[in-house]
Each structure stands twice: as C-alpha cells, then as structure tokens.
Amino acid sequence: MSVSVQQADFDVGAEIATLSQGRPEVGAVASFVGLVRDVSGGAEVAAMTLEHYPGMTERSLEDIVGEARRRWQLDDVRVIHRYGRLEPGDRIVFVGVAGAHRGEAFAACEFVMDYLKTRAPFWKLEETPDGAHWVDARDSDDSAAARWETKSESPPGR
Amino acid sequence: MNIKILYFASLRDAVGHAEESFVLPSGVSTIGDLRAFLAERGDKWDALAEGRNVRAARNQRMASPTEPVGPGDEIAFFPPVTGG
Numbered sequence: 001m002s003v004s005v006q007q008a009d010f011d012v013g014a015e016i017a018t019l020s021q022g023r024p025e026v027g028a029v030a031s032f033v034g035l036v037r038d039v040s041g042g043a044e045v046a047a048m049t050l051e052h053y054p055g056m057t058e059r060s061l062e063d064i065v066g067e068a069r070r071r072w073q074l075d076d077v078r079v080i081h082r083y084g085r086l087e088p089g090d091r092i093v094f095v096g097v098a099g100a101h102r103g104e105a106f107a108a109c110e111f112v113m114d115y116l117k118t119r120a121p122f123w124k125l126e127e128t129p130d131g132a133h134w135v136d137a138r139d140s141d142d143s144a145a146a147r148w149e150t151k152s153e154s155p156p157g158r
Numbered sequence: 159m160n161i162k163i164l165y166f167a168s169l170r171d172a173v174g175h176a177e178e179s180f181v182l183p184s185g186v187s188t189i190g191d192l193r194a195f196l197a198e199r200g201d202k203w204d205a206l207a208e209g210r211n212v213r214a215a216r217n218q219r220m221a222s223p224t225e226p227v228g229p230g231d232e233i234a235f236f237p238p239v240t241g242g
Contacts (some may be wrong), residue, residue: 016163034242050241051167053234056218061221081241093242113242119220121234124242136167136236138213 002077003061005052007084010094019098026075031096032113038088040135043128047093048077048135050083050092053121058080064115068097071111072104079112081122111148118145163220169212172205182227189214190223191228192233199211211238 012033038045052065065077080094086106095112099105124135159182170176186195187232197206206212214221215234227233 052241053164053166053218053236054214054236056215059218060220098184117242118239120241121166121215121236121239124240125167134171134237135240137240 002065002079003058004080005054005057005061006080006082009082009091010080012091012094014077015080015094015096018097019078021096023075025100026098027100028102028105029096029098030102030109031094032109033091034093036086036088036090036092040126040128043126043130045088046127046129047085047087048127049085049125051125052081052083052125058120060120061116063085064112064119067115068108068112072099073107074099074104074108077108077112079116081116081120083122114141114144115146117141159226161227161229161231161233163192164232164234166234168237169205169235177217184230188223189216189221189227189228189233192227193223193235196235206235212236213238 016029016031018031032097036048046078061079065079068074068077074097076098078094078096086092093116095109097109097112099108115125118141125132126135161180161182163178165173165176174175182195183195186192193206193212194208197203199210212235216227217232
C-alpha cells in the first residue's frame with residue numbers, strides 16, 4: 001500500500017529500504033521527512049493536533065501519487081501522513097520516491113509534497129502560550145504547487 | 159433530496175457542529191448555491207459568507223462553487239488545508 005494515514009510514528013530507514021527492495025532497476029530513492037517545529041509565526045509551539053477528513057484524505061493522497069506516476073517514470077512511491085497530537089521534533093509526513101535516476105526521484109518527491117500541502121485535507125491546531133489556534137494556510141504553499149501546473153508538459157527530471 | 163454536510167477545523171468550531179443532514183431547498187443546485195444558502199442563516203454561519211476563505215469537497219473530492227449538488231451527496235466545507 002503506497003499511502004498510509006496513521007497516528008503511529010514510522011521508521012524512515014525501513015520505509016526507504018522497502019522502496020528499492022527486490023527492484024534492481026531502482027537507481028535513486030529520494031525522500032522527504034516533515035517535522036513539527038517548536039516555533040510558528042514567532043510563537044512558541046508546545047504541541048499541535050492534526051485533524052483530517054477520513055476517506056477524502058486517503059483518496060487525495062492516492063490521486064497525488066497517481067498524478068506523480070503519470071508525470072514521471074517511477075518504480076515506487078510511498079506517502080505516510082500522521083494525525084493526532086504531535087510534539088516538536090515528531091515526524092509528521094514521509095514521502096519516498098524510487099526511480100531509475102535522481103532527476104525524476106527528486107522532482108516527483110517535491111511535487112508530491114507541494115500538492116499534498118495544498119490538496120490533502122489536513123488542518124493543524126497549534127498549542128501556544130496564548131492558547132490553541134488553527135494554522136492559516138500560506139500563500140507560498142499555493143505558489144509552490146502552482147509551479148507544477150505550468151511544467152506539466154515537460155516536468156523537471158525528464 | 160437529502161444530502162450530508164460536514165464541517166472541519168476552524169469552520170466546525172465556528173458553526174458549532176461537525177455534521178448535519180440537510181434537505182436541499184429548491185433553487186440550491188450547486189456548491190456555491192449551498193454555501194450562500196447556509197451563510198444566510200446568519201450569526202455564526204457568517205463563517206461561510208462570501209469573501210471568507212472556505213474550500214469545499216463533493217463526495218470526498220475538492221469541488222469548485224459551480225459543481226452541481228445531487229441527492230445523497232456528501233458535501234464538506236473547510237478552511238484551506240495546512241498539512242505536511
């Protein structure tokens with residue numbers, strides 16, 4: 001299964017190893033790990049709670065992985081996103097991409113993260129000294145995702 | 159014609175509940191119509207008013223305001239997503 005939405009932590013080394021296991025054609029594995037930071041917009045963050053939309057979350061991540069596999073020649077893609085209460089330093093998200101060469105692996109990994117940021121239904125509630133508040137979406141995430149709209153004809157790494 | 163409406167995150171906090179069963183009134187045929195109708199309830203429903211940053215999904219896929227709403231649909235309203 002290429003997409004998991006779970007409360008539990010994950011083993012980055014094991015996930016990366018699995019991406020190329022039994023696939024001698026894989027020459028590159030690119031991965032990204034997102035972590036909870038202890039500061040957000042200048043405020044201290046003691047913890048955050050990630051909420052999601054069960055059903056739609058899995059479907060949207062699968063759609064994003066499917067789109068990545070249409071755009072690049074990939075051997076495997078793995079996405080894990082956690083939900084629930086997480087503390088600074090905790091892992092939130094893992095994206096791993098296996099391909100023949102680094103170009104498509106790097107590009108597809110970044111693409112999946114950029115689309116996930118703007119399309120997967122997750123919301124962060126941060127606990128700060130002033131109380132809990134919902135994180136606002138950032139315009140920079142929209143522009144990061146928009147880069148891929150214009151590049152769909154000739155994606156980087158091809 | 160019954161539909162289910164879900165609210166998430168700050169929007170759920172604002173309107174005070176996560177889910178409602180809803181009978182589509184005549185004249186409400188798109189996501190945009192539905193949102194406007196709900197915002198008309200006033201008070202806390204102002205969170206859905208035009209100009210507020212609200213996204214929608216129809217049957218668990220992102221949907222634009224012009225997308226039609228049909229019987230049995232699951233419609234969700236929520237703020238822009240902040241995962242990753």
